[in-house]
Each structure stands twice: as C-alpha cells, then as structure tokens.
Amino acid sequence: MTTFQSRAIFFVAALFTTIAACADPVCKDRTTEGSSSSASNRLPGVMYFNSKPKDSAQCSMRVVDGHLQVSAPISNPAMSCPDMAAWKLFADAVTQKFWENWAADQQTWPGQPLPICTSKGAANCCDPNTTNNPGYGDKANPAQNCPYFPGDHLSANAELPIRVAGPMSKAHLTSFAHGVNIKLLAADETGRDIRQSMSEIVFRNKPMFEYVFENDLYHQEGVQAVFNRNSANISGQSAGLPYRLKVQDGGLTEIDLPVDSVMIKSDWLSKKRAEKLGLHDDPANPYIKMTIDTRATDNNGNIQQPGEHWLVAMHISSKDTPNWLWATWEHVNNPGRCDYIGCNDSYGYSTPDKIAANQADNYTTPNYECDDLDLASWVFKPNGHYDGGQRSKGMAEVFAGLGIGMHESSAANPKNIEPSISDRGWLSYRLKGTQTEFTDTMGRPTHLANSVTEGGFVLSSSCVTCHARAGATAKGTIPLALGVFTNVANESGYLQSVSGAPDPNLFNADNQPPALTVLQTDFIWGFLTATCLNGAPFPCGSSTALRATAPTNKPRPSIRALIPH
Template identity: 35%
Template structure:
C-alpha cells in the first residue's frame, strides 16, 4: 500500500519469470464449453477429478493447466469484450491530410486508440492458485455460481445483520486466495501494425507470440504484445496495475503515466516549473497538451507517442539483472523468454489500491489499448467490482454505464461501488417477513472471467460460446 509502484514491478517480474504465456490457464481453458461437475467420491464418469495438465487450448468438459514441457499452448486470441468497435473504415471517411489516400493519418486523434482497441485481440491468464480455487469450489460452470448465490441469499435472510461473515460449509461468497494473479494481454497481428501507424523498423522491439488465427484456419500468425494488465489478490479488493509498450500512441493520454519505482519520467511536456513552487516530481508523465493563445494549457494533444528515452532507475535495473529479465539476446522464435530484451520496452502506466483518494476523489487507471476509447473514465477496481453472478450463474452488469464520452463512446464506471448493483432494499414474501433484503447478484471477487462460465446442462442459458442442443 505504501509502495504500490514497486509492488507493480514485483508482480511484473513474477509473471514474466513464471512464463505466464506457457504455464498459466487462460479463460477458455478455465471455463469449458460443456462442463462436467467435480467428481463426487466414487464417481469416475462424466465428471472432473482434477485440473488436468494439458495444452489443449479449448477443453470441452474439464479445466486444464498448460505445461511448457508439452510445447507452446496453441491459444486462440479472441476479440475483447467491448461495447464499441470503431473500425478503420468508420473512423477515416475522408482524406483529411490531402495526400490522395485514406489512411492512418486521416483518423481523428480522438478515435485512434479506439481503432487500435478494436483491432487488437486479447488473452486472459490465471495462475495456479487462482485456477485451483475455481476448480475446487466448482466455479467453472454456472451451476456452481448459482449455488453460491443461493447460499448467499440464505445467509442474508437467516444471519442478518451479520451476513458478511463467512463460516465453514457451503460457499456463500467468492474469495480467491491471496496468491492469485490474473493477467490480460493485448496483442496485435503484426501484419496490421503499419496500417495502424506502428513502424516496427523504427519503433522499439516488442515481445512477440506465434498463435493460431482462430476458427477453422490453421495458419499461425505472429502477434506483438501492446500492453497488459496484472491484478493480484494481495489486497482484499485486489491490487491493480497496467503496463504499455513505450511506443504506444496515446500511452499517457488523458490521465498521464505514473511510476515512482521503475523509470525516471521526462516532464518536458508538462507545465513549466515556477521558482516559487517545488520542482515537478520525476515519477509522472503528463498527457501531451497544447498551449493555447492566452498561454493556458487546457487542451490535450491526443494519440502521439511519448518520450522513449526514459531512464530505468537503479532499483529496477538491479531486479532485472538479478532475475535475468531482459538480459539476453534478441528472440525471434515466437515463444517469449524471460531474458528477452524487449521486456525493457514496457512501461508502468500506473497502480491502483483504492476506489477513492483520501479526499473522496475517484481514482482512475486505464490502458490506452485495453480501455481504448474510455481511458478518461476508467477505473480498474471500480469496473471489476461490478463483476457478478445472478441466481442462474450469469453476469448481472456490463462493463459500461449509460453515459457517453465527449467522443460519443461508452464510459465505464469509477468511484465506490453502488449497493444496488448487488442487493435490493426490500421485496415481498420471504418466510413470515413482509419485507426483507433481497439479493440481486453475488459479487465474483472482482473477476470478470466468470462471465465465461457455461451451464452443465447442454443448451441451458449461458454465454454464446457454450455448447448448444442439436
């Protein structure tokens, strides 16, 4: 809590050293499309006895855990769950720069990150403690989530007002173990890079992964790692942090970039220092801004890159050297390694530990790729607080709220959660009570991945990806 940026780099190194790309379970591997229940004692058929060690990227019945000894898992990247998809064609309708063609330079600055966000794909990974908890408690299918809801509703009714206390017995709330880590990686097909203003010959090197194209196409493609979120259950409401490639366009737009441990910030784009005020801190990169005619700095200059010559601090340099991160030769194999020097080209965007500041102002954290188009309203902790499951084990809330940004794109939420997301103050007909609190949804411990859960009964209500009846 006192050194969040240092802790952000700690879990960065843990994830890289742990080779998350080949050892951690993805969303698709965690939530099968036609799940079987956990085996009861003596049961051996049509049930799951354990999290199997397998590189199967799309298991049908039981969760699996990949093993690098079996080779690189053939994970299929999927489109991000977004409310808006701004295509290149929609964003660039006219030849704005008059060069005779419609290209990246014709996309308005306020839409460039949204276009990149629509073109990128993602993979979400979970480490072993997180995977084991979800399996052991039967939370990899909607039936298990529904049981938690039913138990929680009973606890609310029977133990009121002490309904927040979790005892032994049936699970009444989802509370992942402290060692849980989840990571969302944002990837871009390398063949699309130049079209989106990314010159791989001039820009700093990227971590690359060779992954299938998906669907019925067996072709393998190379993807560059644009950015990634990491979340850690070391805090009850999780610890949140996000990293971006140093050359991402708009990397520090809207909310700036903050890193008090890893790299010294270049503050040349920020306000000019005044003799009667303290010198600007060297941990914060201000958003690129335009100076107005009257000298006031009031307008953002969007979708440009930020100074790539920032200096790594001695502390992080010592950590990287000791752990062997970014210390090797260039790697073009398509399978990342901890020693890849390209890991040195990723920068901390910021860290988050609370919903609001001590003065009550909502904290914000967003990534120009993951939260493309709504970075100015994004809060990781507030958004993930909305992750929930209803009586049928289905999500209750969306990522977005009923409001639009100045660019006309959906906003996410920030600030403290609203009790109405999960409970209703009164409803009729519970036992002998005329009025009693009602449960709308049970919180899934800040994990949106549970919305991928499918029902055990084939064809029952669930996400589109689930197995259907013939």
C-alpha cells in the same frame, strides 16, 4: 541586491524556463482590435491530482537467491508501494513464464464442462486432484471438458502450443451513442484502432485456477449455487441474519479468491495489422512476440489469422488487497500512451518531462497544444509520442538479477514464436499507473486506464470500480448482472465507464431483509466465460440444460455476443 533576492530571481527564472520547455510557448487570443493576450493553461491544475507519487520513500526490493524480496520496514507493499509491487508482479510473472504455464480463460472455464467428481474413481466428471481428466489427451483442446492448467502438463522440452486468443474482453466493450457517425470518431487515436482489432488472452495463476476448479466454479451452475446459498442465508431460509455461513468445501456462500491470486490480461496485435496502423518493431524497443491463432468469433467475423503477434499492452491484477491491486503497462512506443491522464510510475522509470531539480520525477504529463482559436485555449494533443524515461537503479538491478531482458529475441521455430525470460523486449514496457482504492484520501474518484484497452473512455475509466460490478444473479453471470458503462456518451459518442465507490443498492435490495440481487464475483469478469454443464444452452438449469449433450467442436461464441453493445 541581497542573497535572498538573487536566489528568488533565479528560482522564478528557472521555473519559467521549465514551463516554457514543457509546453508550446505560444497560445494567444486574437481579439477583434488586433491585440493579443496569452491564454493560461488550466490543464496542469487538473493533472495535479493525477501526479501524486504512489510509493513511500522507504520502498525497495532486491533479488535474493533468484527471488524478489521486499526490504524492511515495508510489510504491505501493495498498499505502501503499489508501483513497486506492480513491477514485482511483472517480474514474477515473466520468470514464471505466464504465457506458457498459466491457464487462459478457455482453460479455466471449459466449453463443454463436465460436473465435478463427487467420489474417487467416478467417470465422466472432473477431478481437481488428478492430472488425467476427460479430454486432457486432446492436444488441440485439452480443456474442452475440465479445467486444465498447462504448467502441470508441460514436459521439459515441450514446444508451447499455439495460443488461442479472443477479441476484446467482456468488461470493455463500448457502444456508440445513437446516431453518431462512426467515420467521425476520434480518427486520430491509434489506441482505439488497436483496441478494436487486437486479440486478448487472459492468464490466471495456479492459486486462482485451483480456487475456481476445487470450488466447482468452472461452470454456470456452480456460480448459481453460490448465489442461491447466499440468498437463502439472507432471507432466513438457513442460518439467518445477522450471521454468515462458514466456508465449507463445495459449499461457498461468497466468492473470495486466495490472496496470492494473480490474473494477467495481455493484448496482442498481429504483425500485419500493427504495420498497417503505422507501428514498427523498433530495434531499440522491440516488442514481445508470440504466435497466436485467434479463431474466436467476433461480431466483425474472424478478424485474425494464425501468425506473429506483438504484445502492445497488459494489465496485471493481484489479490494482495481485498479490492485487488490493479496495474497496467503499455509498449513504450504506443501512440498516445500518456494521453489525457498522464503516466505515473514511482519505481520503474522516471519521467522524460523537463522538470525542476526539486520536482518529483514520477509523473509524465499529457501532451498539450493551443487550439489556435480567436479566444484561444490549451487542449490535449492526443496520439503523440512519449519518451520512455530513465530506468531506475532498483529496476535495473531487478531485471539483471532475474535475467529479464538481457538478450536479443531468437525464435527457434519461426512458425511458433514464443517469448523468453531473457527477451530484451520486456524492457520496452512502461507502467501507466496503479490503483488500489475507489477514491483518494480526499474523496476524489481514482482513475486508471490504458490507451489501448480503455481507448475511447480513458478519462472515466476506473479498473477497481469496473471490476467491482462483476457479479452474478440466480441465473448465473449470463445475462449480464451489471453493466460497466453509463448512459452518458463523450463528444465522440463512446459510452463512458463508471468510477468512484460502488452503489451498494445495486447488490442488495434496500429493504429488510436486504434481499440479494447481485452476488459479487470478487472483481472477476472471467466468470462470464463460464458455460452450462455439458455445454447445454442457456438458461442453465432448465430441463434442456440439464440434459447431457454430446461434446462438439463447435467454436465458442465471442464474449461480444454476450454483452450489449
């Protein structure tokens, strides 16, 4: 036997050993003649298109003087190193204490918004350049009338106010196909159960908050004005085609957030609900915990009460690219964390899968099993556990250099629990994947999904496509300009979301001039939270809406009330 033949035999043996270790070794057809033949697993061939490493081999970053720096020659990490860039966003957000300093939706879009001030010293209006706007003195609800950024008002020893969360956000409210028996729907998928009972807080950093406030976009009338200016230009009522109007203070014709804008969608489950669903606070992988008062009204009533909540999932999006960088994390112990599409992380943690020495270690494949039918097939095995994998040397150095996750959590006030930078719970989260484009280089639609926030439509989910449909009409963002879900249901009855490149005919009429039908709101569904000036009823701008109304403490409607479902 030649050396080449020996090596070939060794390679084949190693390959089959790897395959056997990764999958159930028995999946056989049982024919009527009593013989059997092994069923081939076709799913790995499908998953192959999800497994491509996202980061260049040259990607690296390090902590310098307490700040993360991307190493040369990388000049655009969001495009060349999206997974590393995602972890940088994660680390930066934690060190900035996003849960304490950043503005939530309720603080970006007030419930009873006053108009923006047009002159210095004006009363009953909101001034982006002052820290003493109407309502700021109300400790219970300082953002009732004007946008409020908490980080500008926290003293060194101030205790974090109990956060107020809402139910599942605007873009992700699915509905059942007609006639489907809810009791039969994917009962073994804990992610969907969590999704339908969790609380959500969306945080926005200072550049994003300031853009909304300074450009008068914190109420529906401000968004309407941008649509109308854009529409007038296209129709020839202003400068006319083919030119666009210059961006001027107070006169936007498009919504285009600053490149340093970052938003975080954090999803929390109350301790009681978590334990009821079979989740436990694993000492080896503790949850990040926070006291949350979820007074928002859901279609199912008030589903939560004030108390301890566990962070189960989070999305981070940044304007590092025109289409934004999209990244999603889950707690390592979430059941079904890598189901259906797998998990892909080129930077933070290697796959726990048993792979060959010459295989890339970025991808964790979904769990499979044999369906044990007479004509057998390999199928997904949902709701199982996935090991967390090995933390990379670079990731470990980043966490250590920034002091993230170095100590056990300690609650100074058990009645008002808040995270800390050093909380070891931050080490319990795994990157599910990132997304920067609508399609890959071969034209296939890209997908990104979280088993919690996209539970029920993981296979069709695309963050970038979903958010590209966020828009406004001449009436503002209410009623909803474009939906997220298609008129197609999966086998369980959940409607599926859209993916791939957007349809341009949804935004402009297919004629000349190309009349504006939907103004994109720069991938931000949060504008759905905006209300009419002075809290007037919809439709904004009517004689009823323009009439000043007395502020009330009436709770704001759930976002679910605004979305067909």
